[in-house]
Amino acid sequence: MQWETVIGLEIHTQLATQSKIFSGASTAFGASPNTQACAIDLGLPGVLPVLNAEAVRLAVRFGRAIGAEVAPRSVFARKNYFYPDLPKGYQISQYELPIVGEGRVEIVLGDGSVKSIGVTRAHLEEDAGKSLHEENLAGGGYTGIDLNRAGTPLLEIVSEPDMRTPQEAVAYARKIHQLVRWIGISDGNMQEGSFRVDANVSVRPLGQTRFGTRTEIKNLNSFRFIERAIQFEVERQIDVIEGGGSVVQETRLYDPERDETRPMRSKEEANDYRYFPDPDLLPVEIDVAFIVEAVADLPELPDSMRERFHTQYGLGEYDASLLTAGRELAQYFEAVVQATAEPKLAANWVNGELAAALNRSEIDIAQSPVSAAMLAGLIHRIQDGTVSGKLAKQVFEAMWSGEGDADSVIQARGLRQITDSGALESMIAAIVAANPGQVEQYRAGKDKVFGFFVGQVMKESKGKANPQQVNEILMRVLASD
Amino acid sequence: MSLDASDIEKIAHLARLEIAPESIERYAADLSNILDLVAQMDAVDTTGVEPMAHPLHMSQRVRPDRVSEHDQRELFQAIAPLTEGGLYLVPKVID
Numbered sequence: 424m425q426w427e428t429v430i431g432l433e434i435h436t437q438l439a440t441q442s443k444i445f446s447g448a449s450t451a452f453g454a455s456p457n458t459q460a461c462a463i464d465l466g467l468p469g470v471l472p473v474l475n476a477e478a479v480r481l482a483v484r485f486g487r488a489i490g491a492e493v494a495p496r497s498v499f500a501r502k503n504y505f506y507p508d509l510p511k512g513y514q515i516s517q518y519e520l521p522i523v524g525e526g527r528v529e530i531v532l533g534d535g536s537v538k539s540i541g542v543t544r545a546h547l548e549e550d551a552g553k554s555l556h557e558e559n560l561a562g563g564g565y566t567g568i569d570l571n572r573a574g575t576p577l578l579e580i581v582s583e584p585d586m587r588t589p590q591e592a593v594a595y596a597r598k599i600h601q602l603v604r605w606i607g608i609s610d611g612n613m614q615e616g617s618f619r620v621d622a623n624v625s626v627r628p629l630g631q632t633r634f635g636t637r638t639e640i641k642n643l644n645s646f647r648f649i650e651r652a653i654q655f656e657v658e659r660q661i662d663v664i665e666g667g668g669s670v671v672q673e674t675r676l677y678d679p680e681r682d683e684t685r686p687m688r689s690k691e692e693a694n695d696y697r698y699f700p701d702p703d704l705l706p707v708e709i710d711v712a713f714i715v716e717a718v719a720d721l722p723e724l725p726d727s728m729r730e731r732f733h734t735q736y737g738l739g740e741y742d743a744s745l746l747t748a749g750r751e752l753a754q755y756f757e758a759v760v761q762a763t764a765e766p767k768l769a770a771n772w773v774n775g776e777l778a779a780a781l782n783r784s785e786i787d788i789a790q791s792p793v794s795a796a797m798l799a800g801l802i803h804r805i806q807d808g809t810v811s812g813k814l815a816k817q818v819f820e821a822m823w824s825g826e827g828d829a830d831s832v833i834q835a836r837g838l839r840q841i842t843d844s845g846a847l848e849s850m851i852a853a854i855v856a857a858n859p860g861q862v863e864q865y866r867a868g869k870d871k872v873f874g875f876f877v878g879q880v881m882k883e884s885k886g887k888a889n890p891q892q893v894n895e896i897l898m899r900v901l902a903s904d
Numbered sequence: 905m906s907l908d909a910s911d912i913e914k915i916a917h918l919a920r921l922e923i924a925p926e927s928i929e930r931y932a933a934d935l936s937n938i939l940d941l942v943a944q945m946d947a948v949d950t951t952g953v954e955p956m957a958h959p960l961h962m963s964q965r966v967r968p969d970r971v972s973e974h975d976q977r978e979l980f981q982a983i984a985p986l987t988e989g990g991l992y993l994v995p996k997v998i999d
Contacts, residue, residue, distance in 0.1 A: 440969050441969050441970065441971055442969050442970060442971045442972070442973075446973060447967075447970065447971055447972030447973040448971070448973040449971045449973075455990055456989065456990035456991050457977045457980070457981070457990050457991065457992065458975040458977050458990070459973075459975070460977075460980070461973035461976070462976075462980070465980060467980075473965065473966070473967045474964050474965070474966045474967065475966065475967060475969050476966035476967065476968060476969060477968075477969035478969075479966060496963075498957040499964075503918070503919075505920055506997070507992075507994040507997055512920075520957070554997060555991060556996070556997075560988050560989075560991065560993055561986060561988050561993055564995065564996050565986070565988075565993040565994065565995065565996055566993070566994050566995070566996050566997050567988065567989070567991030567992070567993060568991055568992040568993070568994055569990075569991055570992070695918055697918065700957040700958065702958065704958075704964055705957075705958050705960060705962050705963055705964040705965075706957045706958060706963055706964060707963065707964045708963035708964070
């Protein structure tokens with residue numbers, strides 16, 4: 424039987440605020456345990472949560488970025504469950520009336536086609552603390568609780584069950600990741616847990632409209648794990664059904680070491696959350712002025728920029744989507760284009776040499792030792808024929824390792840292209856004269872030998888001969904007697 | 905609407921409340937009475953009435969995003985049963 428996979432994602436992204444969503448404690452990552460957990464975060468009796476305006480502003484920005492309606496009135500609710508890293512016994516979240524309504528994002532699939540994925544809603548909530556299951560705390564048998572993260576603002580972004588393959592799920596997760604960083608609402612740092620994904624996965628016979636029973640895989644913190652966990656889960660569910668069984672609706676965890684998912688043992692009945700409006704918090708009312716102010720400095724969004732790179736600069740879908748993967752990269756690219764008026768060359772260099780060098784050094788574009796102005800300087804020297812494309816790579820490497828801008832590298836290393844045709848002519852004449860055997864072969868119709876001569880000229884000129892000129896002169900010399 | 909003993913046991917468990925077996929019947933009756941009262945109110949026509957999220961007719965105040973709390977770990981941990989290395993300790997829980 425042919426099976427269809429149905430995937431929906433819930434993405435928790437930490438909002439980039441200084442203080443917590445309901446308290447004045449710091450949200451900075453990496454502090455000593457419990458030094459950033461105040462009375463409100465600890466759920467001590469008699470405290471009252473007060474909403475952080477910045478968390479609301481950042482949620483509004485996200486709503487606008489996915490074309491969703493921002494609710495004029497939203498309500499915080501208590502989600503009740505017991506776990507030691509949740510001191511109050513409930514998490515403050517939003518349930519019936521979330522702050523952000525339905526929106527859409529576009530993902531680019533492997534074959535270059537575009538698919539639209541629905542976002543059901545996005546709501547504000549507080550994060551829980553962390554449980555440290557270390558051996559030997561107080562002699563063993565204990566779990567350590569760090570509540571520094573408790574109360575950190577999260578935006579939970581819930582998708583429609585619109586994805587059909589693990590690859591689509593990853594593309595969507597990457598899209599949301601790109602977007603939240605692009606509009607500056609989250610640092611998206613997955614190692615630090617600022618961006619965590621839960622995947623709802625089910626399978627059904629192809630053509631059936633009713634959904635199959637789903638399972639939820641919790642806390643996926645890398646794009647690779649999202650893909651592998653879903654892949655495993657799909658195969659597991661198909662095996663269960665084809666073996667005559669039925670899928671049990673449950674929460675599962677992905678174990679990267681064994682590359683498998685397995686049911687979570689704790690939090691039994693955890694799905695009976697008994698939500699109700701939090702009496703400590705009044706409804707959040709957002710007026711037009713607040714929205715206008717919140718989105719006033721929203722930058723051009725990645726989809727629109729990708730489209731513009733395509734139409735304005737004539738770049739292919741692939742290049743355009745690579746260049747708009749992050750806002751700083753896109754700005755870098757546009758700065759190079761503005762200085763050189765060579766969008767295609769700029770795209771090739773940014774997506775080629777620069778991307779490779781950034782990858783090798785494992786750094787971001789913001790830390791690139793080659794600035795946009797420096798890359799533009801190099802492209803100028805390619806344009807005006809000072810360096811060949813091949814030597815330009817050498818110049819780039821030298822700029823990367825801090826030898827200065829293109830002009831000083833070309834000067835210092837003597838990489839200027841030989842364009843003096845007289846010098847080339849005599850160099851080529853000497854090479855042709857020194858290799859009579861190859862000349863004979865070439866004239867006998869063995870065209871490949873031409874490459875041998877080009878190689879010799881390049882070797883003799885240390886790569887500085889203008890390739891086009893070399894071709895022209897060689898053709899002429901070899902054709903004549 | 906009436907709740908039976910198993911409903912009461914489940915609700916108590918979810919709330920982590922320990923109740924004496926002999927009180928279960930009484931809780932079932934009391935809570936059922938409350939639900940019956942709610943059911944009576946269901947008869948009122950509420951067309952066009954916006955559901956109330958809070959008894960106060962006000963909207964939530966917000967505060968500026970500023971760190972205003974300093975570290976008081978020592979004070980808070982003085983009343984905790986068990987701590988180590990700055991962590992609160994609880995009986996082992998496994999995910």
